Amino acid sequence: MEFTKEVDASGLNCPLPILRCKKGLSELEAAQVLKIIATDPGSVKDFNAFCAQTGHTLLQLNQDGKTFTFYIKKRTD
Amino acid sequence: MAKKLALIASKGTLDWAYPPFILASTAAALDYEVSIFFTFYGLTLLKKDLSDLKVSPLGNPAMPMPLPLPNFVQMLPGMESIATMMMKQKIADKGVASIEDLRNACLESGVKFIACQMTVDLFDFKPADFIEGIEFAGAASFFEFAGESDVNLFI
Numbered sequence: 001m002e003f004t005k006e007v008d009a010s011g012l013n014c015p016l017p018i019l020r021c022k023k024g025l026s027e028l029e030a031a032q033v034l035k036i037i038a039t040d041p042g043s044v045k046d047f048n049a050f051c052a053q054t055g056h057t058l059l060q061l062n063q064d065g066k067t068f069t070f071y072i073k074k075r076t077d
Numbered sequence: 078m079a080k081k082l083a084l085i086a087s088k089g090t091l092d093w094a095y096p097p098f099i100l101a102s103t104a105a106a107l108d109y110e111v112s113i114f115f116t117f118y119g120l121t122l123l124k125k126d127l128s129d130l131k132v133s134p135l136g137n138p139a140m141p142m143p144l145p146l147p148n149f150v151q152m153l154p155g156m157e158s159i160a161t162m163m164m165k166q167k168i169a170d171k172g173v174a175s176i177e178d179l180r181n182a183c184l185e186s187g188v189k190f191i192a193c194q195m196t197v198d199l200f201d202f203k204p205a206d207f208i209e210g211i212e213f214a215g216a217a218s219f220f221e222f223a224g225e226s227d228v229n230l231f232i
Contacts, residue, residue: 011172015103019182022106040172053107 001060001071003035004028010039010067017043018050021072025056030076033059038068047072080104082111083223085231089118091130091164091176096232097122098179104228105186112226113183114219116193119232120200123192123207127176131161184210191218 007024009017017038024034038047044061047070051058055075062069082104086097097119101111115122121129134140135151143163150156168175174182183190190211197204197213204213212218223229 013172013174015099015106015179016172016174018106019102022186050107 001035002033003071004032006035006037008037009043010037012038013040014042014046018046021047021050021070025072025074028074030074032074034072034074036070036072038070039066041066043068043070080107080109080228081222081226082109083219083226083229084111084113085219086113086115086119086122087117087232089121089130091132091161093232094122094127094130094176095179098176098183100230100232101188102179102182102186105183105188109227110187111183112189112191112222114191114193114223117196120192120196120202120207122176122180123190123211125206125208130176131157132164133157134160180208184208189222 005024005028007020009020012020017036017040021034021036024036028034036047040046047058047061050056051072057073057075058070059073060071082101084097084101088094097113101113104111121127132140133151134142134146134156135148140160146156167173190208192207192211192213194213194215196202
């Protein structure tokens with residue numbers, strides 16, 4: 001999947017993956033895609049909740065062992 | 078219109094420093110407007126020097142310890158420092174943010190910090206001991222934003 005920016009939040013625990021994601025998205029234009037990598041098992045639910053509440057779109061979630069990769073499209077205001 | 082979160086932070090230990098800053102920084106990431114009113118021991122969380130934040134196993138039977146220590150051992154001099162050191166090590170090992178990092182995340186995302194003026198006077202704290210960019214006010218100011226908040230928590 002194509003993306004504009006990548007953020008690695010591996011090894012970080014709640015709430016840091018979400019905070020890094022928010023920061024990453026703030027550096028993107030509307031409709032651009034952020035790739036974010038996390039190893040926090042709680043991040044799957046948290047990223048879903050984050051997107052549901054903020055209006056960004058979780059396009060894809062890949063799991064490779066204990067590593068999760070999220071592709072999030074920034075909302076168009 | 079953005080949702081609003083109002084927190085009261087009343088505790089001044091290393092463990093209890095986490096909930097207000099985690100909730101406030103996360104809420105800010107979720108586009109909430111956030112204000113935290115720091116009162117009594119919670120004012121410690123606003124000091125430039127956060128080294129007063131410690132954790133004590135004494136009187137906290139739920140605190141996981143490498144080996145169970147009876148209370149009369151936990152009260153020995155230095156035990157609090159040892160427990161605090163161990164906790165900080167654990168925090169770093171597990172990729173948990175430091176309090177300073179979370180506090181900075183709050184400040185960067187526009188979380189408003191309000192220090193309870195009455196407690197500042199009561200404990201003879203000096204405004205110079207606190208970080209920049211905070212307000213000093215009282216209970217009425219808390220209600221000014223708490224009254225129109227969607228979530229209010231006392232921590």
